[in-house]
Amino acid sequence: MTERKIWRGFASDNYAGVHPEVMAAMMAVNEGHEVAYGEDTVTAQLDALMQKHFGPTALSFPVFNGTGANVVALQACTKRWEAVICAETAHINADEGGAPEKMGGLKLWNVPTPDGKLTPEIIDSQMFDIGSVHRAQPGVVSITQTTELGTLYTAAEIKAIADYCHSHNLLLHLDGARISNAAAALDVPFREFTTDAGVDIVSFGATKIGAMAAEAVVVLNPELHDSIAFLRKTSMQLPSKMRFLSAQLVALVEGDLWQRNARHANAMAARLDAGLRELGVEIPNPTQANAVFPIFTAEQTAKLQELYRFYVWNVATGQVRLMCAWDTTQEDVDGLLAAARGIL
Ligand SMILES: Cc1ncc(COP(=O)(O)O)c(C=O)c1O
Numbered sequence: 001m002t003e004r005k006i007w008r009g010f011a012s013d014n015y016a017g018v019h020p021e022v023m024a025a026m027m028a029v030n031e032g033h034e035v036a037y038g039e040d041t042v043t044a045q046l047d048a049l050m051q052k053h054f055g056p057t058a059l060s061f062p063v064f065n066g067t068g069a070n071v072v073a074l075q076a077c078t079k080r081w082e083a084v085i086c087a088e089t090a091h092i093n094a095d096e097g098g099a100p101e102k103m104g105g106l107k108l109w110n111v112p113t114p115d116g117k118l119t120p121e122i123i124d125s126q127m128f129d130i131g132s133v134h135r136a137q138p139g140v141v142s143i144t145q146t147t148e149l150g151t152l153y154t155a156a157e158i159k160a161i162a163d164y165c166h167s168h169n170l171l172l173h174l175d176g177a178r179i180s181n182a183a184a185a186l187d188v189p190f191r192e193f194t195t196d197a198g199v200d201i202v203s204f205g206a207t208k209i210g211a212m213a214a215e216a217v218v219v220l221n222p223e224l225h226d227s228i229a230f231l232r233k234t235s236m237q238l239p240s241k242m243r244f245l246s247a248q249l250v251a252l253v254e255g256d257l258w259q260r261n262a263r264h265a266n267a268m269a270a271r272l273d274a275g276l277r278e279l280g281v282e283i284p285n286p287t288q289a290n291a292v293f294p295i296f297t298a299e300q301t302a303k304l305q306e307l308y309r310f311y312v313w314n315v316a317t318g319q320v321r322l323m324c325a326w327d328t329t330q331e332d333v334d335g336l337l338a339a340a341r342g343i344l
Pocket residue numbers: 065066067068091092144147148175177178207
């Protein structure tokens with residue numbers, strides 16, 4: 001194997017490696033044989049753990065990635081003529097290469113939001129022509145926790161959305177690619193802003209918080225239980241050697257690894273946010289979890305990007321995204337701040 005150059009940056013929590021405890025968990029289940037496709041002892045352990053976290057009606061279905069989790073979950077929530085309401089900035093709309101449309105056959109009614117968050121009022125703006133065959137009928141609302149702009153819904157805000165959905169014949173899906181960062185930031189258990197708030201189905205993220213490649217669809221509404229196993233297979237998201245995906249998820253949710261990793265990433269983002277504000281940098285959205293969205297001039301961004309990799313989020317405004325991961329260190333943050341001090 002060629003020698004790798006080791007570097008660190010702020011591009012994405014997906015750029016980070018696998019947490020050693022997750023790697024060890026995969027190694028620990030490597031010996032011998034187990035039944036394939038999910039009928040193994042590790043997946044059984046995961047089912048029980050997810051029920052502990054999300055309540056006794058929860059059923060979990062490991063999948064390879066977050067896009068797959070979303071496409072499987074949203075198909076379960078819609079009939080052939082129905083559509084999804086989501087924020088314009090939602091990953092399903094902006095960053096999944098059209099997978100929900102192409103693979104799930106889903107129409108997305110996407111709406112602008114000030115901060116990546118939907119509200120009952122914003123959702124209501126899409127609730128017209130109900131009963132008209134000319135318009136794809138809203139069947140499910142999809143929210144992202146934390147949002148693609150680094151903001152956070154409170155449990156009460158999600159409950160208000162769920163109540164609106166259920167009184168308008170809509171289901172509620174939560175894209176939880178960063179659900180651990182959200183739970184850690186709110187300092188509540190997962191179920192407080194999912195099961196207890198009325199969410200019907202969750203895409204549970206693990207990769208960004210230290211897994212190698214493992215996410216899960218967690219079905220909270222028993223009426224959706226039956227279809228998921230079939231949809232996961234037909235959507236090419238049924239792993240044959242499932243025990244290795246389940247082992248990653250078990251390692252994160254069995255104890256407090258999910259929380260330790262998330263708290264750390266969030267704390268690094270808070271440090272970065274404070275340091276940048278001290279330098280007088282404008283940060284329009286509040287930093288509520290592990291991402292910071294400051295505004296730099298194009299020249300400042302170009303100079304900083306010579307040292308650290310990160311994404312420009314909005315070319316027009318100069319807003320960039322600085323993402324902290326479970327392995328971001330104080331030295332990483334202080335290094336970026338020192339570089340910014342020299343450039344600004
Ligand atoms: C909000 C959100 N949802 C879903 C995903 C899933 O992505 P992937 O299919 O790359 O695992 C991501 C990844 O960046 C994300 O940020």
